[in-house]
Amino acid sequence: xxxxxxxxxxxxxxxxxxxxxxxxxxxxxxxxxxxxxxxxxxxxxxxxxxxxxxxxxxxxxxxxxxxxxxxxxxxxxxxxxxxxxxxxxxxxxxxxxxxxxxxxxxxxxxxxxxxxxxxxxxxxxxxxxxxxxxxxxxxxxxxxxxxxxxxxxxxxxxxxxxxxxxxxxxxxxxxxxxxxxxxxxxxxxxxxxxxxxxxxxxxxxxxxxxxxxxxxxxxxxxxxxxxxxxxxxxxxxxxxxxxxxxxxxxxxxxxxxxxxxxxxxxxxxxxxxxxxxxxxxxxxxxxxxx
Amino acid sequence: xxxxxxxxxxxxxxxxxxxxxxxxxxxxxxxxxxxxxxxxxxxxxxxxxxxxxxxxxxxxxxxxxxxxxxxxxxxxxxxxxxxxxxxxxxxxxxxxxxxxxxxxxxxxxxxxxxxxxxxxxxxxxxxxxxxxxxxxxxxxxxxxxxxxxxxxxxxxxxxxxx
Ligand SMILES: Cc1cc2nc3c(=O)[nH]c(=O)nc-3n(C[C@H](O)[C@H](O)[C@H](O)COP(=O)(O)OP(=O)(O)OC[C@H]3O[C@@H](n4cnc5c(N)ncnc54)[C@H](O)[C@@H]3O)c2cc1C
Ligand code: FES
Ligand code: FES
Numbered sequence: 001x002x003x004x005x006x007x008x009x010x011x012x013x014x015x016x017x018x019x020x021x022x023x024x025x026x027x028x029x030x031x032x033x034x035x036x037x038x039x040x041x042x043x044x045x046x047x048x049x050x051x052x053x054x055x056x057x058x059x060x061x062x063x064x065x066x067x068x069x070x071x072x073x074x075x076x077x078x079x080x081x082x083x084x085x086x087x088x089x090x091x092x093x094x095x096x097x098x099x100x101x102x103x104x105x106x107x108x109x110x111x112x113x114x115x116x117x118x119x120x121x122x123x124x125x126x127x128x129x130x131x132x133x134x135x136x137x138x139x140x141x142x143x144x145x146x147x148x149x150x151x152x153x154x155x156x157x158x159x160x161x162x163x164x165x166x167x168x169x170x171x172x173x174x175x176x177x178x179x180x181x182x183x184x185x186x187x188x189x190x191x192x193x194x195x196x197x198x199x200x201x202x203x204x205x206x207x208x209x210x211x212x213x214x215x216x217x218x219x220x221x222x223x224x225x226x227x228x229x230x231x232x233x234x235x236x237x238x239x240x241x242x243x244x245x246x247x248x249x250x251x252x253x254x255x256x257x258x259x260x261x262x263x264x265x266x267x268x269x270x271x272x273x274x275x276x277x278x279x280x281x282x283x284x285x286x287x288x289x290x
Numbered sequence: 291x292x293x294x295x296x297x298x299x300x301x302x303x304x305x306x307x308x309x310x311x312x313x314x315x316x317x318x319x320x321x322x323x324x325x326x327x328x329x330x331x332x333x334x335x336x337x338x339x340x341x342x343x344x345x346x347x348x349x350x351x352x353x354x355x356x357x358x359x360x361x362x363x364x365x366x367x368x369x370x371x372x373x374x375x376x377x378x379x380x381x382x383x384x385x386x387x388x389x390x391x392x393x394x395x396x397x398x399x400x401x402x403x404x405x406x407x408x409x410x411x412x413x414x415x416x417x418x419x420x421x422x423x424x425x426x427x428x429x430x431x432x433x434x435x436x437x438x439x440x441x442x443x444x445x446x447x448x449x450x451x452x
Contacts, residue, residue: 001315002315003313003314003315004314004315005314006297006314006358006360008363029361032356032357032358032361033338033353033356036338036356036357036358037337037338037356049314049358051361053361078350101338101426102341102425102426102427103351103404103407103422103423103425103426104338104341104344104350104351104352104353104404104426105338105353105426107350107351107352108352108353108356108357
């Protein structure tokens with residue numbers, strides 16, 4: 001590993017000033033579960049490491065006055081998977097946090113790091129996209145919010161300016177009669193996902209589809225939403241025909257690569273299957289809650 | 291702010307405060323093994339996969355191979371050497387011996403710490419909880435059954451001790 005200088009700014013302004021001094025040669029450090037190995041392999045800028053863990057206000061899970069939750073970017077997976085209210089309202093997110101590596105990884109890995117690493121296989125990205133999450137980003141002077149989908153440019157690439165810090169992840173309040181669920185396929189428990197899927201479904205008073213978002217991971221350069229599903233199924237019951245629509249549209253929307261873990265065709269087929277299973281789980285939750 | 295070179299590091303290791311200097315690129319694992327002479331934490335995969343290196347840091351189980359020692363500044367680290375003493379083993383250590391949980395032993399320091407971390411907040415773990423707690427620790431010898439038995443016994447011993 002190359003030598004580097006190490007900094008522990010206490011404020012966001014300090015962190016960003018450090019980054020702006022030499023952006024091409026500097027990187028932000030959160031839990032380090034991706035970055036440590038990237039530095040080791042020379043895949044990340046190596047001269048200056050700016051540790052965000054000491055920056056005030058970046059960690060924690062708080063209920064928003066207008067409903068929904070704000071999760072600080074530096075909040076660790078272990079604190080998300082066990083959070084009682086998140087488990088109740090956003091089981092898809094907790095289920096994804098719970099499968100990121102083993103317990104020691106989840107004691108370090110942060111939610112913001114999972115998103116900023118911008119891997120198409122990042123497990124929490126899929127439920128967060130389905131949930132309609134927005135993220136808060138700071139450039140040191142002001143914080144702006146953007147839909148999560150606008151955070152990613154491609155594999156391992158975000159749209160953020162080099163000095164920008166992801167500060168928080170905002171979960172919208174769950175709609176009445178809604179449910180959400182996460183499904184994941186791996187070769188073994190500790191491996192990264194071959195494919196994963198998440199569904200967020202809300203029903204109207206008659207028990208028919210009011211809104212529906214289906215997200216897929218590991219099937220495209222970034223985590224993607226399956227398009228056209230909500231308009232196709234709005235006002236319809238979640239029956240076998242709806243499940244089949246979700247399965248076939250998810251399979252068609254998947255544009256995976258084939259690699260050592262799975263062939264492209266198998267990934268696409270499993271994307272459909274997992275999306276359908278997640279729909280069934282989400283429907284059970286939405287129906288059970290009314 | 292710091293220049294390149296070494297940084298001062300204050301850290302408590304197994305209850306003893308230490309003040310020293312480290313290069314920022316030194317991993318916590320290298321620091322513990324080479325600076326502190328605590329070779330119980332093993333160098334396995336060095337990629338976060340095997341758990342041979344895990345230690346408790348500020349009350350949480352973590353992979354020492356993925357952490358820079360400077361990130362532990364001001365904190366407190368417990369390695370397997372800090373769990374008990376030869377004359378006074380910790381319940382997890384006693385239980386692993388009685389259960390025959392160890393074969394080659396390479397994974398055992400990490401397993402002991404994972405068990406210790408579990409028993410801190412769950413005094414009656416069921417088999418599922420035990421298997422989840424050691425899911426970040428690989429063992430190439432035992433097939434895990436004796437390790438699971440050892441952790442169940444450790445929970446009993448610990449309840450007896452309490
Ligand atoms: C053994 C092992 C198993 C794993 N298993 C899984 C798995 O099953 N599923 C999965 O999804 N991931 C897995 N990972 C990957 C990793 O743990 C996660 O992606 C983790 O959430 C990354 O978070 P971190 O805090 O460690 O990020 P870091 O490694 O600190 O940072 C990752 C990247 O994001 C940037 N960054 C971090 N925080 C911010 C911020 N707030 N603002 C701007 N930029 C930021 C960093 O500069 C860096 O480029 C695994 C890793 C290991 C080592
Ligand atoms: S050596 Fe750290 S996890 Fe394998
Ligand atoms: S006893 Fe040999 S690796 Fe576990």
